[in-house]
Amino acid sequence: MSDQIFRAMRQSIIDGAPDMATELAQQALANGVDPLEAVNQGFAAGITFAGDQFGCGQMFLPDLLASAEAMKAAIKILEPEMLKRGSRRETLGKIVLGTARGDIHDIGKNLVATILSASGFQIFDLGTSVTPEQFVAKAKEVDADIVGVSALLTTTMAGQKAVIEALDRNGLRPRVKAIIGGAAVTSKWAAEIGADGYSRNAIDALELAKNLMNRVMNKGTAQA
């Protein structure tokens, strides 16, 4: 019974079907399935598959967004029960996101937020045209692991540098990692301004964030 429902859950995410995902989540709760297992063995497997398919060019951004929306719908049903059982879904990390000062283009940033959130990161989205001070304040407030700054325009890329400098000035780095993205952003620019990473698209951003978190955790273990 469980296997079957997990497979259906996985499929509902791959199909990008929020109604089906909602129904399956409700069904799982009614049948006494552990909500954490429903996420980990069912729904999350769908996100992983969708990510892989996107990576190899078999799925596209609209498919991926639909999968993320379906995931959100499932989590919404399961979360209260998880909280009740004290079995909160493990957060992969806390990420503060926003577009650089002066830049109102947020399509890329929104994609990243959706994918990372669906994959288990806790996202604090500051929206568009965010000042370095706002990034710093939020990172402090939520004890962020990663700060991500997006810039589409060549003219607003300087804002990414300003955020990294502000994080440095406030002594948040290297504990808080700074990552950047955007159409005109290159790995060279990332290196030049001392970012901890850069990614070309939302799926790469997910890999990047996971890798950075691994590094943080490994370091933590080594020190302990």
Next chain:
Amino acid sequence: MRPRIQLLSPELIGRILREAFELLMNPGVRVGSAPVVELLRSAGVEVGVAASDGVARIPEPLVRQCLASAPRDFYLYNRQGEKAVHYGGDDVQFDPGSCCVQMLDPDTLEARPSETRDLVRIVQVTETLPQFAAQSTAVVCSDSDAPSAIGDLYRLLVVLQHSDKPVVTGSFSAAGLQGMIDLLAADSGSADKLRQQPRAVFDVCPSPPLNWSEFGSHNLLDLARAGVPAEIVSMPLAGGTAPVTLAGSVTQHAAEVLAGITLHQLAGPGSPVVWGGAPAIFDMRTGGAPMGAVETAMLNMACAEVGKHLGLPTHGYLVATDSKFVDAQAGAESGRSAMLGALAGINMISGAGMLESLACHSVEKLVIDAESIASAQRLARGIEVRSEDVRGETLATAMFAQTGLSGEFLKLKETRALFRQEQYLPSPVIDRSARGSEPPSDVFTRARARVDELVSKYRKPSLPEDVLRKFQAIVDREADRAGVAAALPRN
């Protein structure tokens, strides 16, 4: 007959405009700032105050009234005061793409941050090529001489120092525009002279969807009041920041430009304005804007068709590629969009020289694109009937009367008199030679040689001392305003 491609039926253009006018009322247009809200309200437009940005609902009659005051055509002038670019009708002209941050290094084939020397080289090459009717402020100068706070002014200064041609440019901020207008006025002699014989057109961009930010709308208002031409470059990304259908994106484009023209004409009725754009599809794998895609070319053509239907001057963004190298993909994408743009009769086509979806410039690509542009210009002239035959125009019989069946056309005076008009004679960038004893070269090698040749042919214009002094004063003033130290090229 001039060959034309049309993608939209008159019925479809009618539907596009009907829905564009609907969009201007619902959901309306976001407008960024108090002066714009004031301007619209004084024209009787309802502007909401709910958010920090107001949403304006612009009624069709007001837009129609503004369309009626916008000029049907206008000219850009060169430094000698001659008409050099005609915005209007079916005239097709080209300029290099604008505002790149990277330059392809021809030695390493790597993209590196663009610098002043790159801009100068692009301007030099563009100056010598008749294919380019105008210059553009092609790359951002990242070297230390150019403080980024006044980077827009600096780019324009470099172009004015090195070129007599008209310029397609743009400002990076609301406050930066005035310095650039002053620079052009100094070059023209006075602000009045600049208004009468504008040397430059400024690209001004709304943010999709349906958002005229403070920066863009202030530029529009200031340009309209100064009488300096504005080119509204709306850039919907079909499927990303605009409806996924090409027709839907063309509709959004129309609404954005109509809103821009309304702001512009309310501020300066009769001021020259261009129905421009850089529409593209949204790449569903990368999230990028593939400038080389055929659908991107189709969007540019269709958007221009709507502008032509309204009787306005038009602009588009073509002749660019998504490739990172000057390779077969670059040639195929840039060449075919040059052809399509010319056949669509777009007045100004920007984009030549650009790689990597507008992120990188290459001067070698620019000279290759110039060959595609010349071919496109040739195609756009179509097949003309011309004859040296004094007794009346024949197509072939008069020439056969002279040669009989001998086949000796090469000897005919008609051949010598007409071949230059009939054929575009390419530069050595294009290889048509038979294989000889020398090993054949590839196009990139030939393009590099061509760039060197053109740069060596280039002569820098000499500007009067008083103009240079005025330039310096404006630069010093703007550097002060921006709070930067300017070490600008004095000449």
